[in-house]
Structure formats: structure tokens, C-alpha cells
Amino acid sequence: MTMSDDPTTDALRYGGLAGWDLEGFHTGADTEIWKRLGSHLVTVDGPEGPVSGTRFAVWAPQAKAVSVHGDFNDWSGQPMELLPGTGVWVGFVPGVGAGALYKYSVQTQWGEWLEKADPMARYAEIPPASASIVWESDYTWSDQEWLERRAEADLHAEPMSIYELHLGSWRKGKSYREVTEELVEYVTWQGYTHVELLPLSQHPYEPSWGYQVTGYFAAQSTFGNPDDLRHLIDRLHQAGIGVIMDWVPGHFPKDSWGLGRFDGSALYEHADPRQGEHRDWGTYIFNYGRNEVKSFLVSNALYWLTEFHVDGLRVDAVASMLYLDYSREEGQWVPNIYGGRENLEAIDFLRYVNSHLQKRVAGIAMIAEESTSFPGVTLPVEEGGLGFTFKWNMGWMNDTLSYIEDDPIYRQYHHNNLTFGLVYAWSEHFILPISHDEVVHGKGSMINKVPGDDWQKFATLRAYYAFMWSHPGKQLLFMGSEFGQRPEFNEAVSLEWWVSDLWGHHGLQLLLRDLNRVYRSHPALYTADSDPAGFAWIDAGDASGNTISFLRRGTGGEQLAAVINFSPVPREAMTIGLPSTGSWHEVLNTDSEIYDGTGKYGNLGQVEALAEPWNDFPARASVVVPPMGAVWFSQDPVEQNPGHESDR
Template identity: 55%
Template sequence: MLSGAHHDPHALLGAHPGPGGVTFRALRPYALGVSVVADGRTTPLDDEGDGLFSVVLPLDAVPEYTLLVSYEGGRYEVQDPYRFLPALGELDLHLIGEGRHEQLWKALGAEPMEHQGVTGTRFTVWAPNAQGVRVAGDFNFWDGTACPMRSLGSSGVWELFLPGIGEGERYKFEITTRYGARFLKADPMARRTEAPPATASVVAAAHHEWRDQGWLAHRGDTPVHEAPFSVYEVHLPSWRPGLTYRELAEQLPPYVQDLGFTHVELMPVAEHPFGGSWGYQVTGFYAPTARLGTPDDFRYLVDSLHQAGIGVIMDWVPAHFPRDDWALARFDGYPLYEPGDTRRADHPDWGTYEFDLGRTEVRNFLVANAVYWCEEFHIDGLRVDAVASMLYLDYSREDGQWAPNAYGGREDLDAVAFLQEMNATLYSRVPGVVTIAEESTDWGGVTRPTDWGGLGFGLKWNMGWMHDSLGYVSKEPVHRKYHHNEMTFSMVYAYSENYVLPISHDEVVHGKRSLVSKMPGDWWQQRATHRAYLGFMWAHPGKQLLFMGQEFAQGAEWSEAHGPDWWLLDPAYGAEADHRGVRDLVRDLNSVYRETPALWQRDTDPGGFRWVVVDAAEDNVFAFLRFAADGPPLLAVSNFSPVVRHGYRLDVPDGFPAWEEVLNTDAARYGGGDVLCPHPVRTDEGPHLRLTLPPLATVWLRPVRG
């Protein structure tokens, strides 16, 4: 007991009937004395040494009782934790053992509750290899000797109900391994943590009163691949550095709403020890980072975004976790959340551990975590990070550094099963949710339903389009004709998956330069190409994602230390044309996009797209039509040459005798040269249009109504 290696402290401590009456035992290190208070009588316990006190009272049955404990600082009447039955039910243990507890956070972790008529907190943790587990925290001066937990059989779960312990208390689990080593670990299921660099878990409960019922009731009315979906990617700690969740709730929703994005995507908000990881090395999978506030504060931010009509996607990181010795790594002294085979456990790229997705309890930990964010925080979707690194056993590994699967292949069958289970569970439990895969290979069926053998994601990032298109626009215009196919190749596979076109944080850091700085030429040409590219992107089949700062053509790379260069929007710096103009374009792109079903309704239907000009490599021109299920089409024309092209012929569908310009990235209000088409253009025989194409610009046209 004193070494923290007892698996059933309740068998010794507490009150137990036996020969001669009822034996009362209490383990209270540093106590001067302990008495039992029962039936109106106070009886001292004998000091057995080393903090153990006991007495036998001539009683026929165990009475209701409390303990009166004396320390140098005074006397305290307390409930005895060891008089309580387990506060975790058999059904919970059965589901944990099967790996199918879809609300695992309600069974494991620290749960404030009333148990047997007494208010306190139930502590539970999965540590099957431990010889003993104790709870340490502020309430026992971080000495867990007096709070050993009991093992609940073969489940590997340890449990202890501590009366009088409530919200705000800091704690960790003190684990004793089979070989006697002892260390403190943060709770893997902690719903709240200390702000880094402190690492303790914090007892918490949800109290936020949601006001987004209208949003939730209708978010699933239209399947996401048939709806407008324009995403603003945000790193919360640096969007406006220094703001809390509640302060962000005052500024972020109106900003995103003004620009017309349908969703925000939040880079990981789960707790992480190192801010420079941007949240992608998670230690607290069930806790929003305490850097910006409490879990209820984060709920308030999500609620505010929903009330503004903005969906919330959250980056989710099940591919790996860091090696910090106070967190998940070798949690109970042995590989537990990570595989025992180092070839499988060690992630070669990030110096982290991978999850053991073949273990039912680990898979349950992650599946329930996905459900947790969507049910407890009303998150509308999860963008799953680094899916490719999960799918392949040889990912970033050389020969001899990996072992094939049971069929001799390189596919990680456990990861496939996990992703299918996660998607199927999430979609069945949370109406209107969407999962998005960051998957950078040609794995087949990422967005195919699981019952058809797919992974079951709703959408997939189109990394091929991103690499190819950025490669094209980064070339000097005179060289672009040699790379023309890089802009058209995406349409060869555009309908193989349900795609998102991502210009994410990964493309504007680590020497890759910001989006506008990738463009060649002088500052005017860079901004013009930036605008033309956004116009091409918003018209291309697939949903859109744009990282913060790129909506106003920030010239510098993003840094988490100071965030976007908001000063560029100050008119004192001449920002009206340079940067505010680009932001005005993004606002107009989103506005026209949302009101034009042709741009999003048939994103996954080949009938929703038709090339008009596909082989004009010498001209650096691309033109295509987008179609809705019914209603007029939209014609998008991009001229990635720095010259004006007069009378450019474009074949258009019959039945539309006149077309009008609805958006032109060369407009003066965006910072362009104002080569516009202010009046409707009538078709010639063919039918075809003859347009003047502005330089380094994208133009959208639609048939004149009536």
C-alpha cells in the first residue's frame, strides 16, 4: 500500500464487518490522529504507524460515518473515500473492453458527480500494465499515498471516488509500474488542463448554455458536397495575438461573416505543450488549449460562430502524439497507446509516437475523441491531419524499417479499419457533420462510403491540384506555356473523390513564401496574378480553403509569433488598392459563389463542368463552364499572360444570346487596371463570344437574365 502497488486498497481501507464487529482503517500520512464519527459518537483510531490508523468497534453492521482527521493546522471532518462502491458501471466496463464506448469521456477521466448521496469527483484511468495507481493533486499536496485507486478487474481500469473534490482542482495519476518505478502522468481523458508550460490536469464540467439550436437543426439539410463550402483557415492563438476565446468570439465571427466564408477551420485547439507545433503535437486530446481560456470559453466561441451562420471545422490529429514523459508516452511504464514494435511506434518525420490502432482500447480512445468534439463542442466537422502517414506502413521509412501486413502489402490495415470505424461512428451519431481527409497520395476511395469499401470521409484535400496550380503560377508568364497541363490535369481526376482545394498554412511557411510572394514579376504583377489565381480557384470544381492573411495578399510568410500583418490594411500605408482591394475581391468571390449554384451544386458531378478553352498554352488562357442542376451556367475565363487579349473567341452553349460580366479580378477597386466589360456581350453565330481579356486576370460571366 505504501509503495503505491496495491491493486485493491478498498479491501483494506474503509469499514469492513468481521469477527468482533466492524473494523475501520484509514491511511492518512502526516495526520496526528484520526477518529471515526458514527451514530453521534467519536471514536479515536489506533495509530498503526506509517500513516495507517485502525480500530474495531462492536457493531453489527457498517454504519454511516465520517472521519475526523487532525493535522498540525487543525481538525477536519471528511468523508472516507473507501466507504463507496465503484462509481463506474458494468456496462461501461463491458463497452471499454470491447472498444465500443462511443462516449468514453463519460466513463474515464475526472467526473464531478454525486455518488451515494455525496458530492465529489470520480477518477478513472486505463492503465492495464500498472501495479498500482494513485491520485495526486493540490488536495493532497501532490502526495498520492492517501489516495490509492482500485483495479476494476481485467478491464485495466482503475477507479476512485474522492468526496469533496470539485471543479478547478489540479491532479495527475501517480503510476507504479510492475518493476516498482513510480511517476506522475497527466490524465489522457482530461477535459481541462493547466496552461502550458504547466502540465497538470484540471477537474472540469460543462456549464455553457447553447444558443445554436437553429444552426444544428439545419446544418445537415443539404449534403456538404452539394452545398457552398468556402473555408477560412485560422490559427486561433495568432489570428489576433493575445485574444482569449471570448474576445475572439467578439471579433472573428463578424470578420468571417463580412468576407462571406461559410466555415472556419481551426488549426488544432486540443492541448499541446509546444506552441511552435501549431497544435499538431497533442498531449490533451480531450481538452481545448488553456492558453486562450476554459472549455466553456471555447464553447462560447463555437456558439458565437454558429449564431453568425458560420460552421466550425477543427483540425484533428490521430496520426501521432509527442513523447513527453508526463503524457501518453509509455503511459503505464510500457508501450500502451503506441505499438510495442519500435518500427511501428516511431514516426520518422516528427520524432513522435504513432498510435497502436490495432488495439481496441486505443482505437476507442480516438473514435470517442472524434465524437467528443462534435457532441460536446458542437464542432461541425473534423479535418483529419496526415492521413497518408497512417495508411502506409512504409511511410517515410526505408527498407528494413518496416514490416509488411499479413498479406505482404504496405497498407496499414489497422489504420484503414480505424478510419472506417471513426467515420461510420461519427456520421451515424452526429447529423450534418463532415470529415475531411488530408491525404496526399492516390489512395482509392478516401471519400467512398465505408459500406462500399471506402474510408468514409466526406471530403478530401486536393493536394495534387494545389501543388500543380501553384507550380504553374509561380513560373514567369513566358514559361507557363510549358506547364499548361499542370493547370488542366486536375480535371482528369476531379471526380474520383469529393475534393477541397486547399491553400493552407503549410503552403505559406518554412520558406515557401506567402501566396502573393510566390508570384513572379513586380508588385503589381504579383498582386494581379494572386487575384487571378483566387478567381480561378473559386470557379474550379471543388470546395475552397484559404489560410488567414492570404485574403489580403500578405507579403510575408505567416509566423505563429505575430500572426497576420494586419497593419497592411491601414490606409496610411496605401493599403486601399494594395491589400484592401484583394480583401474586397475575396468578399465578392464568396458573395457571387454563394449565390451561384453552378459553382458548387455539382462539384462531384462531371456534368457540372465543361472546358471551353483547354489547349491555349501559347496564350496562357483557360476557360470553362460550370453548370447547376438547373438554371444558367457560369463562364470562367483566366488569362495568366501579362497582355490584354482583344476579341478572344469563346464558344458558349446555345440558347444564351447575351452574357454579362459578374466578376473581374482586374477591376480598379481590387487594385487592377480596370480592363472591364461593362455592357452585356451578344453572341455571334456558333454561338461564341468575343471578349477582351484583361492581363493576369480572371473574369466570370453569366447569361443575361430574360
């Protein structure tokens, strides 16, 4: 098929799409391909005047024929035409408007007909139905103030505490709009700076939690239409809350109507299963070396950042992308051109997507879930790194959870699990994650990881969270962990909100609220996260006592001392070194009665540091540290411990 000499005829055939519109797609340079492929409401010039309808365009270069069928043609199908030299099939259907249902029928080179959803659809039917839906947004945003402030922020020097949630079970059965005000109110009350949403791209299988995506450009329709999601994000921004969304460029499922073998050939994935399949997950792996696939994925990332005003993407399973032998036995993988195990094409892709997005959208965060010691994950691309803004600190998470899972009597033999993270704390820009992955599949909920009776469980968890919030790095906590839900995460049911009114649970919830408040009001805890000068050990060696103490310093000279006791024995006269004399205010005590602690072990609001050297510090103070508790001291002129003022 060729272009005709009659522009009117071509407009009706191709809906205004021309071959040159797709040149960037084929070179990998078009990062807004959703504007060209997929379904679009257009008006074209016909012989008798303008004609309105929908243009359908889909990439299927190996197909013998493609047709679009939907509720507008009784699902009988309308043949599409191959736009010369592009591998893209196009069809313009007059009279079709927003809300129309459709699918593509794709005939392979072997004559088999495949029924496929549109890879570029921006809306889709509620699963298990799988038709695509014609959609154009008419949403008007009201978050300009937030976007302007975001563009000026230095994320590494800003407070960042992230509340991770699975939207489908945070309040089970509620839509985007129905959950909006509750989520805004709760996150504001708790004091988190950001929410992180498990993937909200269209996915058919609820137990995948969104990590097996069939519609990369469609918001999950179970909860409403795309503009309903825009409304949720807009309201969070208006409340001063950032929105991070999980993004899954590492693999995609094999559903027959999805991306896999789209035109009968391995189009989006590698043909060789040693490169193109995750056997453990039953999914396909994207072919990062193919220009059109790069265009598809980078466009998808940019789509969520620009069309939905998302503030950052947490990139799932980065390690599986970086290594060709990931979860593979010898002989089941193909080495790179140098004989190594690194996936050079995936590495180039990650560098491309990170550098491109950060140039295009000011102030966004790109976050890697990367579980190995791959070097330079958060190093800038121009310095040879991957260019991520942050990396999840999986080593810190594994070590410290292992520590609190031990009985206190055995913790002295594993003290290194508490302290080792500071050996490499500045090798990357880290987020400390207690995510959904840590409270599923038999790992136990956070409260049930801790041995002992309920008093010990809640006290230890309060101390652990205080340790986490005072440790260099940003923080992430999965929903339900903030009030000590006992069952593991289960996407099929709602959180057990009713327990948050009970003893222990409510105190823990109030502690998280105050941790966030104190954290955000003390620059010592976040402005120098990326600088080793922002941290100093007071005492890292008290293994037998199960205690650690350290100093945090802000870029403006602010100082905060944290002392944590993971033993059941109170320290009623513990000596610590301090950098200056004078009054140090107790700004947090996890044993306060308001947190359902004993209220017996405090420092009457402050301690006095005397000019008596201790270790490498010029001053010393005697402090009271509760059993399985933590206290923070600041020399800034701050208010009394908010735990004494919180209301129930």
C-alpha cells in the same frame, strides 16, 4: 482486489463506476468513454448519507500501483484501486470540486514512478504547466437553428469556402472570448461559409501549431476554459458560419507526462518502433488494432462533435496512417499479414470512425488530408471506401502553385499544370486547399510566390483566386493569404493586419469578399461539384496564350463561364464558345479598380452571344480579358459586378 458485498463501500471506493461500465471500452464499442474515464463530479451513497466529490478513473493495466495527487491533498497522493478485471484504476475523493488540479502517479512493473496527466482530462493548466483540472461544463447553447439546418444539408451540393486560421496568431494574445466578435464580424464580412481551426486540443509546444497533442479531450487552455471555446463556436453558428477543427489521430508526442509509455508499457502506441514511432516527427504512432485505443480515439472525435458542436473534423496526416512504410527506408517497417505496405488496422479504424460519426451526428463533414492516390478516400464505407466526406486535393494545389511561380514567358511550357486537375476532378469529393503548409518553412507567402513587380504579383494572385473559386471543388484559404501578407506564417506573431489598408492588399481582400459573394449566389459554381456534367472546357489548349476558359453548370440549369488570362498581355477580342445565345452578364472582373486593377479591360457589364457555332458550342461571343486577370459571365438575371459597388 475484488468488489465487496457492501454496495455502499464499493460506491465510496469506485465512485459509482462498475466493471460492466467498461465492457464497451475493452471491445472498442464504447464511443463515449469520456463519460466513464477521467475526472467526474459525482455524489454517492455513504454510510451516513450522500457524499459529493470527484471520481478519478484511469486505464493503466500494467501498473503496479496508481495514486491521484493534487492541490486537494497537498500533492501527497491518494492511492487508487484497481477495478477488478478492467485494468482501470479508480479513486473517489470526497469534497473535491471543479477547478481542482491533479495528476496521476503510476508505478511501473519495474518499480519506477511516472507522473502523468489524465488522458481523459477535459481541462488542463496553461503550458508549460501540465496538471489536469477537474471540469464540468454548464454552458447553454443557442445554436439549435444552425444544427437543424446543418442536419438537412447536402454538403456536396452546398457552397463551401473555408477560412483556415491559427487562433493563437490570428489576433495574437487574445482569448477565445476576446476574439469572438472580431472573428465573427470578419468572416461574415468576407463571406466564408466555414472557418477551419488548427488543432485546439491541449498542446504544450506552440510551434507545433497544435499538431502534437497531449490532451485530446481538453481545449487549449492558453485561450481560456472549455466553455469559452463553446461560446466562440456558438457565436459563429449563430452568424451562419460552420466550424471545422483539425484532428490528429495519426501520432502523439513523447512528453514524459503524456500518453507515451503510460503505465511503463506501450499502451496507446505500438511497442515495436518500426510500427510505433515517426522518426521524422519524434512522435509515437497509435496502435489502431487495440480495442481500447479505438475506443479512445473514436470517443475523442465524437466528443468534439457533440460536446463542442463542431461541424467537421479535418483529419491530419492520413497518408502516414494508411502506409506502413510512410517515410521509412527498406527494413524499417513491418509488412501487413499479406506482405503489403497498407496499414490494415488503420484503414479499418478510419472506416469505423467515419461511418460511426456520420451515423451519430447529422450533417457533419469528415475531411482527409491525404497526399497520395489511395483509392476511394471519399467513397462510402459500404462501397469499399474510407468514408470521408471530402479529401484535400494536394495534387491540384502543387500543380497550380508551380504554374503561377513560373515567369509568364515559361508558363506556356507548363500549361498542363493548370488543366491536369480536371482529369481526376471527380475521382473524389475534393477541397482545393491553400493551407498553412503552403506558406511556411521557406515556401514563401502567396504573394511572394509570384514573380514580377507588385502590380504583376497582385494581379496574378487575383486571377489565381478567381480560377480557384470557379474550379470544381470546395475552397480553403489560409489566413493572411486573403490580403497578401508578405511574411510567411509565424505562430509567434499576429497577422500584419495593417497592410490590408494598403494598395494591392486591400484590393485583394475586397476581391476575396466578392468571390465569396458571387460564388454563394451562383449555384452553377457548387451544386454540381460532384458531377462531370457540371463542367465543360471552352478552351483548354491555349498554352501559348496562358489562358483557359470553361463553363460551370448547376443542377438547376444555371450556367457560368470563367475566362482566366495568366499572361501580361490583354485579350481585347477573345472569342469563346457559349452554350446559348443572348446576353451574358459580367459578374466578376478581377481587373476592376476597386480591386486595385487598372479598370481598363472590361465588357461594359455584358457580352452578346451570337448564334454562330464555335468548337462544340452553338454560340460564340467576343470578350475582353484583362492581363493577368479573370472574368466571369453568367446568363442568370444577376446584378452588376459587385466590384463596382463595393466600398472601401
